[in-house]
Amino acid sequence: MIGGHDQLELAPWIKRFPGEQGTSTIVFPHAGGAAAAYRSFASALSDRGVDTFVVQYPQRGERLAHPAAETVADLAADMLGALDWAQLGPLRLFGHCMGALVGFEFTRLAAQRGVTVRELWASASQAPSTVEGSRPVPTSDRELLADIVDLGGTDARLLEDEDFLELLLPAVRADYQAFNRYSCGRDIRVDADIHVLGGQADHRVDQDLLRQWEIHTDAAFTFTMFDGGHFYLDDHLDEVAELVSCT
Known part of the structure; x- marks a missing residue:
């Protein structure tokens, strides 16, 4: 049972x-x-019995007025400092695209602070050591919008709403700038198991970029592909939830 976890004091985000x-x-x-x-x-x-927490980055939702993080590592530190995660025992992390990099840095910082991360699920994300050599992602309004359309995953009708874009674009820009500043050596490894998931038709993150996650763990590594593109998860929620919850 959850027990003392019900007494956790969570930030509203x-x-x-x-x-x-x-x-x-x-x-x-x-x-x-x-x-x-x-x-x-x-x-x-x-629904499968997994006690689950979803975190919110700055510049959106309840954190609209919170300053943007400069780096992916700063985002990870922000998430790690938001709660005494050690109360929950060993953790499982799931990150989609840049979220997997945030999870990776969270894992590294957690180890220094006595918080155990047992597994990292990296979904539709290139391996940490491949980011620095990749083409930078765009940060101008016009290029950002084109990139969002290219990736899919956002209702096209919302992208025609100026009020929605006024909220969306600063959040995307903040995260993209943090992504562009990210670097990680091929020798950086964590003790957590790394499970990589991806979409067969993802034109942004190919299988080679996904498979290179294996060099970043000293523990187990698995690799699973699904039908679909970068946001394959939207079409495979139950399958992925079953896979994650069974480990």
């Missing part, structure tokens, strides 16, 4: 979906993504 399973799961959204976008996935995990 950490959304909890209670479950009874021993290993708590933290979900890290993609670049520009809000916690609300992962409500269905978190509910699917919770």
Whole structure:
């Protein structure tokens, strides 16, 4: 049972979906993504007994007025400092796209602070050591909008709403700038298991970029592909939730 976990004092920007399973799961959204976008996935995990927490990055939702993080590592430190995660025992992390990099840095920082991360699920994300050599992602309004359309995953009708874009673009820009500043050597490894997931038709993150996650763990590594593109998760919520909850 959850027991003392019910007494946790959560920041208003950490959304909890209670479950009874021993290993708590933290979900890290993609670049520009809000916690609300992962409500269905978190509910699917919770339905399988997984105590699930979805975090919110600055510049959106309840954190609209919070200053943007300069780096991915800063984002990870922000998430780690938001709660005494050690109370929950060993953790499981799930991150989509940039969220997997935030999870990776969270894992590194957690080890220094006595917080155990047992597993990192890296979804539709290139391996940490491949980012620095990649083409920078765009940061101007016009290029950002084109990139969002190219990736999919956002309702096209919303992208025609000026008020929505006024909220969305600063959040995406903040995350993209943090992504562009990210670097990680091939020798950087964590003790957590790394499980990589991806979409067969993802034209942004190919299988080679996904498979290179293996060099970043001293523990187990698995690799699973699904039909679909960069946001394959939207079409495979139950399958992925079942896979994550069974480990």
